[in-house]
Amino acid sequence: MKIARYKKAQKYLKFYYNNYGFHQPYQVLIDGTFCFAAFKEHINIKDQIPKYLNGKVKLLTTRCIIKETEKVAKKAQGALTILKQFGLHECDHKEPLAGSDCIMSMIGKCNDKHYILATQDRDLQDKLQRKAGVPLLYLHNKSPTLQKPSKASYSKAGQVLTADAHIFISETQNEILKNMKKALGVEEPKLPEKKIIKKPHNPNPLSCKKKKKPDANKMKKDSGVKEGKVRKRKKNKQNKIRIGVQNK
Numbered sequence: 001m002k003i004a005r006y007k008k009a010q011k012y013l014k015f016y017y018n019n020y021g022f023h024q025p026y027q028v029l030i031d032g033t034f035c036f037a038a039f040k041e042h043i044n045i046k047d048q049i050p051k052y053l054n055g056k057v058k059l060l061t062t063r064c065i066i067k068e069t070e071k072v073a074k075k076a077q078g079a080l081t082i083l084k085q086f087g088l089h090e091c092d093h094k095e096p097l098a099g100s101d102c103i104m105s106m107i108g109k110c111n112d113k114h115y116i117l118a119t120q121d122r123d124l125q126d127k128l129q130r131k132a133g134v135p136l137l138y139l140h141n142k143s144p145t146l147q148k149p150s151k152a153s154y155s156k157a158g159q160v161l162t163a164d165a166h167i168f169i170s171e172t173q174n175e176i177l178k179n180m181k182k183a184l185g186v187e188e189p190k191l192p193e194k195k196i197i198k199k200p201h202n203p204n205p206l207s208c209k210k211k212k213k214p215d216a217n218k219m220k221k222d223s224g225v226k227e228g229k230v231r232k233r234k235k236n237k238q239n240k241i242r243i244g245v246q247n248k
């Protein structure tokens with residue numbers, strides 16, 4: 001199981017290497033939530049992350065992240081101690097931002113500094129998954145875990161290098177299919193639109209048939225209508241009789 005974990009990590013790193021130019025030393029940008037979890041689970045980040053990624057690693061954070069962690073220092077003293085061991089990357093925020101906002105600005109449009117993001121913050125993880133080329137590292141069952149590259153990452157990579165898609169087909173067929181459709185272009189969505197326009201033509205004849213059916217029935221029922229009237233009259237007579245009886 002452990003070997004499989006490392007193999008997966010290598011596979012994902014290779015994907016980021018091939019498609020997004022990630023290389024050693026990997027720049028791991030770490031936030032307070034990750035350190036808090038590491039402290040709680042007694043995980044030595046400095047040992048575990050390079051071991052897991054099987055390469056040279058720079059562990060980094062920002063002033064904003066440290067400031068944010070200082071605000072909750074009583075609860076997160078251990079996390080703060082861990083954070084302060086890491087290198088500081090300049091984020092240029094004169095007024096400190098929330099850690100997650102600072103991270104988003106560090107990544108910018110396309111994560112051109114090749115940060116691997118270490119966070120336990122679910123909301124931030126979701127935001128990062130929507131971006132292409134942002135590897136996500138988190139602690140799962142006391143172990144660092146590299147998240148499978150996001151749909152956005154596969155999709156963008158597919159547009160750049162379609163040949164690489166073959167490697168991943170066995171692994172995530174559904175994702176690949178979706179990404180292939182996206183990569184194959186804007187033309188596809190246009191075709192269904194034309195089909196949709198054609199479809200309304202079919203229901204129209206059906207609605208015409210419905211109109212015809214009542215016509216045919218009327219023809220047949222012309223004789224029946226009289227019966228209907230007779231029946232109604234009978235009923236009316238009966239009713240009148242009953243009413244008459246009741247009145248008397």
Ligand SMILES: [Zn+2]
Nearest residue numbers: 064091093102
């Ligand atoms: Zn900042």
